[in-house]
Amino acid sequence: EAQVTQNPRYLITVTGKKLTVTCSQNMNHEYMSWYRQDPGLGLRQIYYSMNVEVTDKGDVPEGYKVSRKEKRNFPLILESPSPNQTSLYFCASSSLLGQTYEQYFGPGTRLTVT
Amino acid sequence: QQQVKQSPQSLIVQKGGISIINCAYENTAFDYFPWYQQFPGKGPALLIAIRPDVSEKKEGRFTISFNKSAKQFSLHIMDSQPGDSATYFCAASRDGTASKLTFGTGTRLQVTL
Numbered sequence: 001e002a003q004v005t006q007n008p009r010y011l012i013t014v015t016g017k018k019l020t021v022t023c024s025q026n027m028n029h030e031y032m033s034w035y036r037q038d039p040g041l042g043l044r045q046i047y048y049s050m051n052v053e054v055t056d057k058g059d060v061p062e063g064y065k066v067s068r069k070e071k072r073n074f075p076l077i078l079e080s081p082s083p084n085q086t087s088l089y090f091c092a093s094s095s096l097l098g099q100t101y102e103q104y105f106g107p108g109t110r111l112t113v114t
Numbered sequence: 115q116q117q118v119k120q121s122p123q124s125l126i127v128q129k130g131g132i133s134i135i136n137c138a139y140e141n142t143a144f145d146y147f148p149w150y151q152q153f154p155g156k157g158p159a160l161l162i163a164i165r166p167d168v169s170e171k172k173e174g175r176f177t178i179s180f181n182k183s184a185k186q187f188s189l190h191i192m193d194s195q196p197g198d199s200a201t202y203f204c205a206a207s208r209d210g211t212a213s214k215l216t217f218g219t220g221t222r223l224q225v226t227l
Contacts, residue, residue: 004157031213042120042203042217043158050213059216090157094212099165101212103148105157 002027006091006106013081014114021076021109023091027102031094032074033058034066036087037108043090049074081113117141118206120218127225133191135221137204140185146207148215149178149189151200158203162189163212194225 004025013019025032033048035058045058049068063085065077074093078085088110094103119138127133137147148163164171164178164187171178177190191198201220208214 031211033213033215035217040219042219043205043215044217045215048213050211058214092157092212096211100163101146101148101160103160103212105159107157108155 002104004091004093004104004106006089006109008109009107010110012112012114015082016080019078019081019111021078021089021091021111023074023076023106024072025074025091025093025104026072027093027095027104028071029093029095029102029104030071032068033092033094034064034074034076035090035092036060036085037090038087046076046089078111081111083113085111086113087111117144117216118204118218120204120221122221123219124222125224127194127223129194129196129225129227131194131225133194133198133223133225134188135202135204135223136186136188137206137218138184138186139206141206141208141216142185143208144206144216145210146212147178147180147187148205148207148212149176150203150205152203152220153200160212161202165210191223194223196225196227199223199225 034046035043047066091106150158204218
């Protein structure tokens with residue numbers, strides 16, 4: 001079954017305590033992305049990756065880091081979380097399929113920073 | 115700076131009716147336009163997507179209409195069903211792939227009996 005998994009699903013942490021949200025896909029997709037979803041703002045891209053060791057900034061990268069050491073994994077790192085990073089985070093993976101793209105999103109990680 | 119404007123914010127349609135959601139974009143470099151459906155507590159799911167070289171694409175009850183000169187595209191849901199009640203997002207890609215996406219702010223659709 002095609003799947004994007006994220007862990008943890010829920011996380012409450014304190015300002016400044018480093019955390020990592022993991023993302024893994026089982027479809028051998030080249031592309032992976034991280035988004036945050038906030039009410040009234042839709043989804044905003046944080047970082048994306050075109051393949052192993054190739055990453056680039058999205059629209060809201062400040063305060064986040066990523067790495068892509070293996071094709072299946074794309075962790076999101078918050079080195080010093082702040083309350084304005086409280087949000088719902090989604091990981092996605094995609095690959096070209098004919099004229100369009102096959103794309104899947106993970107179930108989301110709800111992060112609260114106090 | 116909102117590059118993809120989506121309307122309406124919310125929509126109520128009777129069962130069997132047509133739901134229409136509109137999006138407008140500013141960046142003429144956008145070249146891939148997907149739509150997503152999201153149910154509460156779930157991640158978005160890709161519904162249908164179009165490239166600017168076609169004006170319409172249909173998959174089942176879902177149709178995208180694309181107007182390149184007006185820089186607008188819309189999602190039509192024919193014969194809307196209560197199970198279609200969800201939030202819908204349009205998006206546009208900056209590089210023709212599904213990775214560099216800019217999303218609209220979403221439309222909450224409610225289909226009533």
